[in-house]
Amino acid sequence: MSDKGICDKCGAKAKVYLCDSCGKSFCKHCLQKTMMKIAKCPFCEHHIEK
Numbered sequence: 001m002s003d004k005g006i007c008d009k010c011g012a013k014a015k016v017y018l019c020d021s022c023g024k025s026f027c028k029h030c031l032q033k034t035m036m037k038i039a040k041c042p043f044c045e046h047h048i049e050k
Ligand SMILES: [Zn+2]
Pocket: 007, 008, 009, 010, 011, 012, 026, 027, 028, 029, 030
């Protein structure tokens, strides 16, 4: 997770997560969560560790 940035998915200025697999950033609203609460990148579905 990094400081404020711009979400590559929805364009919002927010605190963003960085995917270390595809390098894209996305806000928590775009972060995909599974039923088991595993966070996944909305672009490549790489698991995100907080
Ligand atoms: Zn977003």
